[in-house]
Amino acid sequence: MTAIDAFPLIPRDHLFGNPTRSQGKISPDGKWLSWLAPEGGVMNVWLAPRDDQSAAKVITHSEDRPIPQYLWAPDGKSILYIQDKGGDENYLLYRVDIETLAETTLTPFENTRVDVVGSSVAIKDKILIGLNNRDPQFHDVHLLDLNTGDLTLVLENDSYAGFMADDTLTLRMAMRQNEAGGTDYFRITDNVVEDEPFETTAMEDALTTSPAGYTTDGSVLYWLDSRDRNTAALFAQDTQTGERTLIAEDDKADIGGTIRNRQTGVVEAYSVNYLKSEWTALEPDLKASLDWLGEQLEGEYGISSRTDDNQTWIVWNDPLTASTATYIYDRKAETLTPFYKTRPELEGAPLQPMHPVEIESRDGLTLPSYLTLPAGSDREASGRSDAPVPMVLMVHGGPWARDSYGFSSIHQMLANRGYAVLSVNFRGSTGFGKDFLNAANKQWGLAMHDDLIDAVEWAIAEGIADKDKVAIMGGSYGGYATLAGLTFTPDTFACGVDIVGPSNLETLLSTIPPYWAPMVKIFHERMGNPDTEEGLALLKAASPLYKADKIVKPLLIAQGANDPRVKQAESDQIVGAMKEAGIPVTYVLYPDEGHGFAKPSNNIAFFAIAENFLAECIGGRAEPLGDVLEPSTAEIVEGASHVQGLAA
Template sequence: MLIQNDENIGLWTTDLDGNVRIGYRQTLEGGHEILAVQKDGLTPVYTCRIEETCRPIRFHKDGQRVYLISNRDGNLIQLKLLNLESQQSQVVEVDPENQVDFGDAVFSEATDELIATFYVGDRIRIYPQNDKIAADLAFLKQQLPDVDIVLQSLTLDDRFGLVGTRSDVNPGSTYLFDRSTQTLEKLYDDRPELPREHLATMQPIRYTARDGLEIPAYLTLPQGVDPVNLPVIVMPHGGPWARDMWGYNPFTQFLANRGYAVLQPNFRGSTGYGKAFLNAGNNEWGTGAMQHDLTDGVQYLIDAGIADPERVGIFGVSYGGYATLAGLAFTPDIYAAGASMVGPSNLITLLKSIPPYWESIKAKFALRLGDPDDPSDRTRLEAQSPLFSADQIQAPLMVVHGAKDPRVKQAESDQIVAALRDLGRPVEYLIAPDEGHGFRKEINSLAMTAGLEKFLAEHLGGRYQAEMSSDVQAQLEKLTVDIETVTVNESSEPEIVELDPAIYNRYLGTYQLLPNMQIAIRVEEQQLLAQATGQEAFTLYPVSETKFVAQVADITIQFNLSADETVKGLTLYQGDQELIASKVK
C-alpha cells in the first residue's frame, strides 16, 4: 500500500518517480484544497473557494513544483506552477486570445517538459511550446484539414504519437503519427458506418443578449435546403455548468436530417468562458437571464430570416429539459412545441432530493441556484419552477424520464404531466423503467427518438419516417404512458413518537456508509444526531424504536439489529436510494 486515505482525499498525485506527493479534496465549505504529503501528515499548500476552480495536473520535472489549473486570481482558468515549499504560484499560460479557460496540457514522455497547450474556443486551438511541436502541428493541419486535432499520447522516446481528430461531420478518427518520418497511418474511424456525406455542418455564431452580453452558440442547418423560414429546435445543454462544443452530436445531426435548424447556445452560466460568465448565471434560471439568452437566440434567428417564428421548438436533457419546461411556461408565445428529457419541474423538490452524500453538489446548487430553506430564496425558486406556472403552458409537450434516475427523480416529470393533464393541455409521456439520468440502452434510445421524431413532425412540420422495426415499435408502445394513470404522491409527514432518550444510547457509534464516508451517531441535549463525514449534523426524529427520520433531504434511517438485539448497522433511505452501513465502532 502506497498510502492510506484517512483524510477524505478525492485525488492523489505522484511525482515523476511514482511517489505520492499531493492530495486533493473538497473542503467543508464546498471549495477545494491541495495538500502536500509530509512525514507528519498532510499540509495545505493551495486552496480555492466554492466559486473558484483549482486542481493539480502533473509534477514538474524538478520535483519541487506542480502544474495546476486555477482561476483563483483571475477571471479565466490559467495554467500555473506551484512551489510546494514556498506555496507561491506563478502563471505559465493563460488563453492568448483572452476568451476561454485553459483546456489541457501535453508533456514530453522523454524530457517531461511541457510541449503543447490547448483551449476550447469556437473550436480547439493548440499552442506549441517548442519548434519541433510547431512543425509537427503544421504538418498535421496540412494532412488533416477541416478537423480539430488532439495530441492524445506519445511513446516513451517521443517518436510516435496517437493523434485524434474530430469534426461536426466526423465522430472521430485516430492516427499513428511517426514524428521522425512525418508520416500518418490511420488506425480506425469511430462509427465508420455513418454516411458522413449526409451530415450537416455546424457553424460557430455569436449573438447579443438583451443586456448586451455576447452569447456564443452553434448553429446547424439542414443540408440541401435554403436557410430561410425553417423550423427550428433550440437545444440547451445540460448541467447547466457545462458547455456545448463544435463537433459531432447525434441529436443535432438527427434533427438537422429531419429538416430542422438546430441552435445550441452556450448561455450565461455555462462553463469554459471564465468565472464572470459562469457567475452571471447565478440565480438566473427560468425567469432570469439564463432563459432570456435562449429567447434572444430565437429572436436572432427570426431577425436573420432563418427561423419561421411559428415553428420554433425546444428540446433538452436534464437542465436542458428544465429549460424546455421553463420556455413553454414563461415564454409561451415563443415555442410551438417542447420536449423535456429528465428535466426538473419543481426546483424546491429538486434541491430537497439531493442526498447527504452529494454534499458538494448541494453546496454548488445553494450558491448558484438557492437554498429552499431560505424564505427569500424559496419565493424565487417557486417563481422559477415551471410546475407552478403550468397553467401558462399552451404548446404541446413531450416528457421523457428514466424511472431509476438518482439525480432528477421521476416525480419531477410525474407532477408536470399530471398538472397539464388536469388542465386539459396536450402532453405525452415516456418512461423507461430500466433507465436513469438519460437513456443508455439502444432499444430505449431508438424508441424514444422515434417518438420524438413523430411528436416534432406533428407540431413543427419536420420530416418523419413512419416506418420502424417491429422491436422499436413494440418498445415505444411499452415506454408510452397513459397519462390518465399518472399520480402524484403527496408526501405526508410521518408521525413522530416519544421515546425514552436512554434508548438512543444503543445506537451511538460510527457506521461505514461508503468507502470514504462514515456516519457518526451521537446524542446532544437528549436528541439523536447523525453526521456524515465532512458534513453538518442533523437531528433524527423517532417514528418507531428503530426507525428515525430527518427533516433534511427526506432521509430515513433504520437501525438494524442482530438476533441478540445488538445494533449491527443501519440502512439509509432517500427517495429510491438504499444504502446499508455496518457499525464499525
C-alpha cells in the same frame, strides 16, 4: 417539394446506433491496439496486435449495458474498464489480463462508486483509487495492486471532496468546499491532512480554478487559475517556495487541456476553446508534430492515446461532414495509418456544416453558439438560411458545462429532418471565464432563460427561424430549460422535448447523490439555499412544476427510472400536475436507464419518438416509427396519441 426533400433521410440507426468502433487506444509499449466495438449488439473491448488487426478478439463480455470507458493499465499487462448497473452511476472497476483474458472485479462492492485518484509513470503496477463503500458521501483512498487486486487503505476520508497525488503515488493534496462556496486546498504529509489550507478560492473562482497536477519529480504544481483575473490561466507553482509563473492566458476563454511530457510531466502544449479548440505548443518537436497533423487533416483533430516513448499516437479527426476517422501516427516516420472510421455508414450522407456564431444578450453578454442549417436551405453557403425554416433550440446540460464545435448526431438528425439547430452557450456555461459563469448565479429561470429567448429572437431577426415553428429541446439542465420555456414563456415555443430534466428545484436539491454532498454548497450558492426563506422562495419561483398550468404547447418528456441525479419523481411530478390540469403530455419511461440513455435500442427509440413528435408540431420530416420500440424497453406512460404513429 421543398429543398430538404431533395436529400435522403439519414437512418436513425446510422446516427444513434452502435458505432463500428470507438475509443481507439495503443498499449504503453506500442505492441497492441484496443477499441470498443459491438459484440452481440453491446459495446465491448477488443484487442489486436498492432501489426495484425485481423487477429482482433473481444476481451470483455458485457451482454446488457455498453462499456462506457476503459484504459490501459500503466504496466501494459491489462485493460481496465468501469461499468454500472442500469444507469445507477455506481461504477465498479474491472480488469482483463491481456495474456490469459481472465477478468477480475477489482472493486467487488455493492452501491459503490470508484474514482481514480492517481497513477504513476514510475510505479506501473499500482494506482490510487477512491471508494465510498464505507460512507456513501466520502471516498476513502486506497492503493490498488492491479495485478493481485490487493487493496490497502491509505486515508480514511470524513470530509474531503477530492485528492491529488504525485508520481510516487503519495497523496499531496486534499480539497474541501468552504463555507463561502469556494474550495480550500490542504497539503498532505505522511497521509495526514494539514489543518490549514495552503490555497483557497472564493465562490466566484470555485468552478474556474483547480490544480492541474504535479510534474513527476513533484517540484512543480500546475494550476488553472482565475483568481485576480477573469479567464483561467495556466500557472506553474514551485512546490518548495510557492512562487508562481504564468505560462499561458487568453482573453476570451479559459485555458483548457494540456499535453504533458510522458516522462517528466512538464506541460508542452495547451489548448484554448472559444468558438473552436486551438492548440499552442511550447516544445519544438511537439509543435512540429501538431503542425504536420494540421497539414494532413481537415477539420478538428486531437490525440487520444500515446505510447510511453511518445513516438506513436492514436489521432482522431473530425471533418464534421463525414465520419470521424482515427489514425495511427508514427511521429518519426511521419506516417498516418488508417485505424478505423467511427460510422462508415455515414459516408455520402448529406451531413451539414456547423457554423460558430456569436449572439448578444439583452444585457450585452456575448453568447458563443453553434448553428446547423438544413440541407439545401443555404444555397450561398453564407451560414444563414435563404428563408426562415423551422428551428430546434438545443440546450446543453450542466448547466456548468458547454456546447462545442464538432460533429453532433443530434444536430445532423434534426438538420436532415428540415430544421435549423441552434446550440447556445448561455451564461453559466463553462470555459468562457468566471464573469460569464457567475453571471448565472441564482438566475435559473431568469437571466439564464433570457439568454435562450434572446438567441431565438436573434435567429428570427436574422431570417433563420420561422417564429411560429421553434421547438426547445434538451437533457438534464436542458430538460429543465425546456420546461421553463413552456411555463415561463409559453408563447415562444411551439413545443418542447424534455430529457431527464428537473421540474422542482427544491426536490432536486434534496435528492442529489450522496457522493455530491461534499459539494452541495455549489448548488446552494449558485441556485438558492433551500434552508433559508429567501433561497427556498427563489427555488420555488424558478421551478416549472408550480407553473405547469401555464403550459399550452405540446410536451414530450423522457426519463430513466434509475437516474441518480434527476430522480424519476421530477418527471412524475410535472406529468401529474399537467394531467390534473387537463393538459396533454407524452411521457416515455425507461426502466433500465439512468441520466440519459446508454443502450442504443433505447436511444434510437427515443429519437424516433422525438422526431415524429417534432414533425407533428413544427412540420419537419420523420422516419416512420415502424417497429423501433420493440427492441427497446420504452414504456409509454402517457400520451401515445400525441405522437404520430406511436399509439399503433
